[in-house]
Amino acid sequence: MNRIGAFYDRFILPHPWIVLVLFGAILALAALRFDQFRLDASAESLVLENDRSLEEYRQVNRTFTTSDDFLVVTYTPHEPLFTAEGLSRLKALRDELQALEAVSSTNSILNVPLLHSPDLTLDTVDTEIKTLDEHEVAPETARQALLDNPMYPNLLLSEDAGTTAIQVNLPTPERYFELLNRRDGLRDKVNSGNASADDQRQLEQVSQEFIRYTESLGKERDATIKKVRVILDNHREHASIHLGGVPMIVADMIRFIQNDLSTFGLGVLAFLLLTLAVIFRQWRWVLVPLLCCGFTVWLMIGFLGWAQWPVTVISSNFISLLLIMTLSLTIHLIVRYREFQHDEPDAAPRDVLRRTVMAMIKPCFYMAITTIVAFGSLTFSGIRPVIDFGWMMTLGLSVAFIITFLVFPALLSLLPPPLDSRVTSDRIPFTDAFARFTERFGGTVLVGSGVIAVLCVIGLNRLTVENSFIDYFKSSTEIHQGMITIDDRLGGTTPLDVVITDEPPPENYSDDPFASDCDPFVEDCDEEDYRDTWYTYQKMRQLGDVHDYLNSLPETGKVLSISTTLDLLAQINGGTPLNAVELAFVPAAVPDDLQDILLTPYISEEQSQARFSIRILETMPDLRRQDLLDRIHNHLTTDLGYAPERVQLSGMTVMYNNMLQSLFDSQIKTIGVVFAAIMVMFLILFRSLKLALIGMAPNLIAAGSVLGLMGWLGIPLDMMTITVAAITVGIAVDDTIHYIHRFKTELAKDGDYLATMHRCHRSIGQAMFFTSLTIISGFSILVLSNFIPTIYFGLFTGFAMFMALVGALTLLPRLIVLLKPFPAP
Template identity: 45%
Template sequence: MLSVFKTAYENLITRHPGGVLVFVALLTVVAALGLPRFKIDASADSLTLEADEALDYYREISERYASGDFLVVTYRYRQGDLFTDPALDTLRQLSGELAQVPGVESVQTILDVPLLYSPKPEISELADGIRTLSDPDTDRDLARQEFLSSPIYRELILSPDGQTTALLVNLELDRRGLELVRERDALRRKRDSEGLTEAESARLEEVSAIYLQHRTEQDLVSRQRVDVVRGILEGYKSEAELFLGGVSMITADMIAFIKSDLVVFGAGILLFIIVTLLIIFRQVRWVLLPLSTCILTAVIMLGLLSWMDWRLTVISANFVALLLIITLAITIHLSVRYREFAAQNPQWDRRQLALESVRFMAKPCLYTALTTIVAFASLVVSGIRPVIDFGWMMTMGVALALVLSFLIIPAVLMLLPKRADGIGEDNSHAFTLLFSRFAENRRRLVLTVAVAAAVIGAVGATQLRVENRFIDYFDSSTEIYRGMLVIDRRLGGTVTLDIILDKPQIEEPAFDGEEDPFALGVGDSGADSDGAGDYAFTSADAFAAEDPFASDDPFAAESETVEPSYWFTVAGLSTIEQLHDYLERQPEIGKVQSLATLYKVARDLNGGPLNDFELAVARSGLPAEISDVLVDPYLSIPNNQARITLRVMETDPNLRRDELIQRIYEYAHDEMALAPENIRQTGLLVLYNNMLQSLFKSQILTLGAVFIGILLMFLVLFRSLSIAIIALIPNMLAAAVVLGGMGLAGIPLDMMTITIAAITVGIGVDHAIHYLYRFRSEFAKDGDYLATMHRSHATIGRAMFYTAITIIAGFSILALSKFVPSIYFGLLTALAMSAALLGSLTLLPLLLLIFKPLKGPLESREAPGKPEVAGEGLAGA
């Protein structure tokens, strides 16, 4: 079967080279037609785990409390005090314009939030109307003091210096999107756990397509809305210092970063390829041939992804650069081998040169491509959607690069006239021979350095961490960074965390079948020291009967429509307040909001504690302006549930998300005796933490999959366990160097750096395959290990050096990104590839000399002195 395929391939290349190129051209045109469909995804879905149950709970809570997305605009008046007429008039005008933007539900500013301490009213006066800063008779000094010190607004809406405020631009909740995605995820979970019926499978496919289309439309609308908001803010930049923040804004900017990276990386890599090929080959044909192969591979792959509606994320934005680098490496190996044959066999015609080149390089290139594919395919076990997509994209891309390289290059060489001029001018083998002589003469040093690198790498790897600050993902010049910095330091934090409290299961006291005679009066009995007493558990029933004094109750109309709630009793509010106060004491946490805020204000306005009856009456009389701000976002009566919202300060250098989450649980369970089933945490911080905590497991899984897959391929290729292990050692060392270096340098694992070790092994092992394949071929000539090593360095060593330098410099171009993880990814991978190259040119041949795993007929004829280095006199060798 294999021989039939080989014959068919050779006949196709030698007899129909023009047809091959026409086919590739047509394929390119068809793929290019799909490029207008190309899309980028920077949504929150692309930064979460593939099967995270916390994500569905987060969506459920968002829908329950109508907490849609929002934008935050920070406002600092340039020309004077914030509380002057010009400053407030400008703020009012800006707020009005933002409120008119399509998709904006409301805009909340210091102008329209209710004031309860400017001056402080009696509780009974609340129903008469709520004062705001917009009222002409409001004392602005008192209002400023309220914004700075009241439990409602402290660290929320005004900076400590009283000069920076925030406009909260609330966006309409995408209920349709939530319904679709929750239905899709429910079907996915059922599919994975118990299987789906035919109808359910069809529905899953249908709802997935509908949701994808809906999200595409909503992402476009969201980006347009951000552009409109930015346009409005631009008109006020001369009067105020303004920064925009929020998930929608970050998403929009990340898409801009991805597009920029695609252009910068693509252009940078192409320019680098041209320069590299000119330096290496110094002939136009050897520049245009690899360059055109790289470009065609990238165009076809991007077109294929576009037709499949497979979207790039901030992680897979490096896909084009990587594909160009890997394709170039394959073409360089083919080109160098062709030129070697042309220099050694000037009598061969172009057909024989092309055939012998592809015959010799087919197996090592196939196995190097397969090992690279194994490295990228291993990423699919990570559980992180953008990393999974990146793995599959590169798997397909590397396979396409291999096929196109072995179609385009030999087909073009069959059509071009044979040229031998300039081929003998390359003397780079003299440089690579330095490595073989170093390995021969400095054996102890090479082994000592290798052992030291392994030990240091192991020690450093134990210090790897996954905790990192999201703000550090962005360059300090970007608006994302500057906006998050202002919001974090002046306005109470950025990343949201919600604590959800469910009503505890409480046994009702028994009264021998009789009703509790004190049902209405329990609120007046003494509570324990923390404000909670057993009486409070039955207080909700106190309002079940019709109030006989309803006609005299000033809040009677409202009280008939207010449902009782455990969380609006002394017991419930005391529980919330205890946890609320604990959260406020945590150094990483900024602003905390809950029903406890209203409870504190109510006690203050009342001049003392309230009992359950007073709380119920007060709640029934709350004006809508206060209820909308202090009750509705934190209470779900139908679900017997309370919600505490808080914001975590991303700029805190001591932030440890997982430790903070566990600390909150431990306090709730151990100190407050809350049952585990009655408290849950959700929010973006939880989702992001879940993804980070999966990175260690993912790192182990991906590396394990890579090593096992590559070891099996080595066994098939070389049919020797000892050779397979020898080949893996330098690449394992390279992975240890980069992981250990990250640990020692304090660089955390993230969605980008998690891929480095697997990619390093997958690509770096290509050097080992090419070297061992040539070493085995050269060894068969005389069985002399030393002579074989020098000949291998003088021939395949050059191609290894070219491709490695190309890969190292290509990855280094990623340092031009504005997305910091991409910078780390590029530079660390370049470091790892440098280590892999040095290992393949020094440690690998030394291990071959020491263990002598090859069994040749002339093995015993190893020369006692320094052998003549074959290849030094070869033209073009």
């Protein structure tokens, strides 16, 4: 401590202007990269670490020439759709959307083949196809043709023909995938340890180019979506219209993140400063914390810009957390300064400031270290954005501590506050009441804590991780409303692909079609069929069984596969299913302009794979994704006999489920690491096992109460609430450290545990109360977010702080008084 005191005496306190000027230069350097600060809500930002599902998903899209890069416009006219006027209005909307520069094409009931002509057969399909766009088709005839077609109902048209959809295709340029593949290839090479220095330089260059290209592409997408919304607004007079699709969800989530970063970051700051003004009623005690908090956030945003480190949905609250953690440090300094100032009113301001810094740097350092450990535990999670959040907060807390103990004393050296006569009158009866209650009802405190602990354990056992993506958004948002419409009327929202790979032929297999007594092109063979094509009777029958099973599941909406195409061709064939010979010639019979609609999305002869496109009903109350995926995989591998390695489940449903299922394991792992690390920290700090165990008790109650309450209320863990328990421990441990440190200091005066408890409640208890009050007040503004996980984050963090404060003012002092862990003075 003598060296620290000498450092302040020599460099900080005599030269505050130099400190602030040097610090200003650092702030200016950070500001140079503010424009590089970016947000990320892409699929990569929500997958597990080393999860291959994203690459598998992209590979399936490449193999079957499919993509989720499209917007979905749901259109429910106020008047009947299938009238000349109704179809004309739909066409006007479609034409305006299709005219946008970024839109490559649109799909709707206007341009899809109706296949209704009485002269239509497999032989004439190429010449008898009609569309509403190009032919004169009576509206009622078109309506019936669309409803009779197995592909369109619950996809482009609701079963009652009252709602239709326009698919607005926004293809991702090939340049994106070129850069992505180059980056991933170089990254794998570097991770394997086989990269040269040139490879590493190329990786850095390609990564930067990919980031720039992704940002420009994102801006173009945002601009296009805004134009789409303007067009839709002009047509809402005659119809109920909703916008959906992955690009729109990504754009809106980024907008929500921006709101949480800017609106709620400033809102939290305003709330905190208002609370400071009410509590301390002196402008210096508002300005100094404001500058410390602002500088911390400023430096972190600049650093993230320099490091090209994006903020994701999960880490979007890091600004609010940094504001609160920095404010917590400054409040403890303010309260201690005012105490010293009151105890020695004639002391020089610099002496009061020096005593404050020397008295608080040790407990605040311990507080910062243990909080860093708590947030650092998030890096043990298996979820990439959670890991990034842990590192961001670890670095941010280090910056907050350094700024607090450099800028705070420098500012107060230039702006020494006058003696505040209200310090004595500011004694809060709230903390005194807790001291009296703890003294008189110590047994009640222990029993009550035990009851809360039991309730927490029961609540923990009720925790789940199954939640619907739709539940992340308020019912007033377009994402929520669009998902409901698509789920209820257009066959489901979240995509799931089931891909089956054809079985390779045995070693002794001969491709001579006459080598076997059974020809699968013309017969229904009982033995295995190894023909180098999917279009055989036996294989199509097997795929039909898969399709029927998937379609029978209550969680699935629209299911499309080659079986859908065969049903359509059977309809064209006069209602007669195709025989073995006709099946063999399906690829040749389907016109070239229909191949991309009827064949290539479902069969890849080159990769020997068949694909089933499924839409999951996201709004289904009993949706259990993991159970659904397990049932599908088990049925295909057990009941239908496919080898496990031949069955692949892919798509957004799988990636999202992987993240969800990792949450519970990650939560246990994270909390376990937090408490183990903090226990070690307490042993180092307090050098007493008894005191370390006492200090852990209120933190266990605070963290357990949050998770237990979630379990009792039936609120599942999600990508945001997973972090609350670790954050709770990180913040709650601050109160524990400050209280124990002050208790040890005060006890040395007279050795009286009860008197010491009352003195601590009137001194450090006030700082704890002020800190908790400002944190709870600040986080309460997050309830205004449109992102439900952010709302839960604010509510549960506020609740956790309340429980931590109550525990630190009741259970902690009761255990200290009961067990007397400090050596006799």
